[in-house]
Amino acid sequence: MKLGAIxxxxxxxxxxxxxxxxxxxxxxxxxxxxxRSADNMTNPIVLFNEITLSSYKDAFAxxxxxxxxxxxxxxxxISVIAVVLLAAMAxxxxxxxxxxxxxxxxxxxxxxxxxxxxxxxxxIVQMMNSMHIPSTQFTPILLFITCSLPFSxxxxxxxxxxxxxxxxxxxxxxxxxxxxRRFWLIVFPLLVPxxxxxxxxxxxxxxxxxxxxxxxxxxxxxxxxxxxMLGFLGDQxxxxxxxxxxxxxxxxxLPLLVLFAFLQKYFVGGLTVGSVKG
Amino acid sequence: xxxxxxxxxxxxxxVPALLFYLLFWIFPILKLFQYSFTDxxxxxxxxxxxxxxxxxxxxxxxxxxxxxxxxxxxxxISVVLGNLIAxxxxxxxxxxxxxxxxxxxxxYIPTLFSAIVVGFxxxxxxxxxxGLLATLLGKLGIDSGDMNLLGSYSSALYAIxxxxxxxxxxxxxxxxxxxxxxxxxxxxxxxxxxGASAWNLFRHIKVPLLATAITINVTLxxxxxxxxxxxxxxxxxxGPGTSTNTLIFSIxxxxxxxxxxxxxxxxxxxxxxxxxxxxxxxxxxxxxxxVSA
Numbered sequence: 001m002k003l004g005a006i007x008x009x010x011x012x013x014x015x016x017x018x019x020x021x022x023x024x025x026x027x028x029x030x031x032x033x034x035x036r037s038a039d040n041m042t043n044p045i046v047l048f049n050e051i052t053l054s055s056y057k058d059a060f061a062x063x064x065x066x067x068x069x070x071x072x073x074x075x076x077x078i079s080v081i082a083v084v085l086l087a088a089m090a091x092x093x094x095x096x097x098x099x100x101x102x103x104x105x106x107x108x109x110x111x112x113x114x115x116x117x118x119x120x121x122x123x124i125v126q127m128m129n130s131m132h133i134p135s136t137q138f139t140p141i142l143l144f145i146t147c148s149l150p151f152s153x154x155x156x157x158x159x160x161x162x163x164x165x166x167x168x169x170x171x172x173x174x175x176x177x178x179x180x181r182r183f184w185l186i187v188f189p190l191l192v193p194x195x196x197x198x199x200x201x202x203x204x205x206x207x208x209x210x211x212x213x214x215x216x217x218x219x220x221x222x223x224x225x226x227x228x229m230l231g232f233l234g235d236q237x238x239x240x241x242x243x244x245x246x247x248x249x250x251x252x253x254l255p256l257l258v259l260f261a262f263l264q265k266y267f268v269g270g271l272t273v274g275s276v277k278g
Numbered sequence: 279x280x281x282x283x284x285x286x287x288x289x290x291x292x293v294p295a296l297l298f299y300l301l302f303w304i305f306p307i308l309k310l311f312q313y314s315f316t317d318x319x320x321x322x323x324x325x326x327x328x329x330x331x332x333x334x335x336x337x338x339x340x341x342x343x344x345x346x347x348x349x350x351x352x353x354x355i356s357v358v359l360g361n362l363i364a365x366x367x368x369x370x371x372x373x374x375x376x377x378x379x380x381x382x383x384x385x386y387i388p389t390l391f392s393a394i395v396v397g398f399x400x401x402x403x404x405x406x407x408x409g410l411l412a413t414l415l416g417k418l419g420i421d422s423g424d425m426n427l428l429g430s431y432s433s434a435l436y437a438i439x440x441x442x443x444x445x446x447x448x449x450x451x452x453x454x455x456x457x458x459x460x461x462x463x464x465x466x467x468x469x470x471x472x473g474a475s476a477w478n479l480f481r482h483i484k485v486p487l488l489a490t491a492i493t494i495n496v497t498l499x500x501x502x503x504x505x506x507x508x509x510x511x512x513x514x515x516x517g518p519g520t521s522t523n524t525l526i527f528s529i530x531x532x533x534x535x536x537x538x539x540x541x542x543x544x545x546x547x548x549x550x551x552x553x554x555x556x557x558x559x560x561x562x563x564x565x566x567x568x569v570s571a
Contacts, residue, residue, distance in 0.1 A: 012375055020385060023388065026399050026402075026403050045413055086294050086298065089294060101289070115550070116505045116529075116553070119526065119550065120307060122310065122313070122533045123305070123306035146298045209392075211511075229398070230394070249395040257390060
């Protein structure tokens with residue numbers, strides 16, 4: 001029995017390990033290859049047979065890493081803050097009022113999930129052209145916010161309904177606090193857990209997005225990290241330098257990987273607050 | 279609570295978010311509808327109304343049918359296979375074992391990478407001759423010769439579907455795991471005492487209690503699949519031929535590469551209707567099941 005239990009556990013660990021190795025293998029190979037020099041790319045499956053940072057230096061310079069990092073941080077930062085404020089506000093009436101309009105708004109906001117961003121982009125680009133609004137580094141933010149609202153309002157509404165009792169507002173109401181103060185001083189501070197969840201789920205996709213940035217940002221010095229990646233794929237004349245491309249891949253992913261290493265439980269927990277548990 | 283505390287004026291809080299919706303979603307969709315009846319090319323200020331020509335043309339040439347077929351295959355496989363793999367992984371990770379947290383974190387890592395990075399890395403995996411898969415097969419003594427997964431009509435679509443699944447497994451697994459943690463242990467114990475088999479425990483206790491997680495995961499991956507764009511765009515450019523043209527990729531190509539805005543808008547309207555219809559049917563069915571379970 002004891003022996004059976006041990007070998008069963010070993011089998012489970014073995015099973016998980018095999019699954020994860022298969023899962024992470026492409027990333028490990030890419031990482032190993034990124035540490036090689038250009039003339040040593042023929043045998044990808046021998047791991048870490050050379051360790052040099054030359055491709056990283058190359059990629060770092062070509063993608064203007066510090067500038068791109070800053071651009072990513074600005075784009076993501078502004079978008080996420082705006083999403084948190086707008087979504088929390090929009091969720092408040094949907095969670096508190098039980099009228100037909102409230103139900104309609106809830107479905108209306110959630111319905112935004114099915115709208116493909118690539119599709120609405122045609123008229124938006126056209127509208128901006130005809131109104132002579134120049135597209136700047138900040139234009140993608142408008143679309144990041146819009147595309148983040150459906151899931152964020154969904155999370156906030158669920159959380160306010162389940163975890164912020166109406167009673168906490170009653171005393172503030174009796175003290176004569178207006179709606180505005182009641183929301184920002186009483187309700188909003190109680191939304192920290194779901195705000196973490198919104199910041200992480202929406203922050204990750206906005207940080208990683210290349211598409212909206214590609215449409216609106218034309219200058220290299222305004223590119224965020226994923227957009228700076230586009231220049232690394234070769235063509236007929238200049239075949240792809242895979243070691244440099246992989247180095248760029250990992251430089252691009254590095255900020256999120258570092259954040260994940262330190263804030264793992266928020267990343268993992270953030271996915272489930274208000275959706276499965278709440 | 280009485281209505282003096284929760285007044286109708288609460289609705290004003292939704293106004294800023296609604297403005298974003300109106301400006302960047304409702305208005306563009308209405309515009310799209312208008313353009314779909316024109317020969318608008320994207321930059322000329324003059325365009326004329328041409329009735330249903332765009333729609334008729336789409337139905338006639340087969341781009342539509344091809345894109346719909348590809349999108350449905352993409353969606354079906356990524357929803358079914360993606361969720362089954364994630365559920366399996368979650369069930370294993372939910373067992374009482376050591377280093378559970380570490381395993382969970384490792385499983386989550388691919389979801390942190392940008393689609394563009396994922397696309398590049400997997401292009402290398404699939405590359406003929408010197409790519410990762412070809413090298414691995416070579417080491418195993420299998421001659422992969424002219425195997426070109428992304429370059430052949432019959433395999434390209436499945437190759438990119440696999441990448442989509444790979445990228446999203448982490449997220450679905452975490453959501454399933456959270457769902458599994460809501461399954462009360464005494465319920466499982468009671469089932470065991472009653473002599474239920476592992477399969478029966480799974481089928482009659484875990485699955486019903488996982489209903490919320492299943493609904494969320496299936497809905498999200500369904501919408502994801504119907505809106506598939508990234509990997510056709512990054513890895514195959516819709517090709518070879520039109521074999522990886524998804525609906526959204528076709529819209530993009532028509533609008534931004536071929537500059538036929540009018541026709542792209544018509545395809546946009548058709549796609550949008552299709553996405554809404556399929557999502558609505560699936561979500562309603564899932565919700566019914568969730569309630570009755």
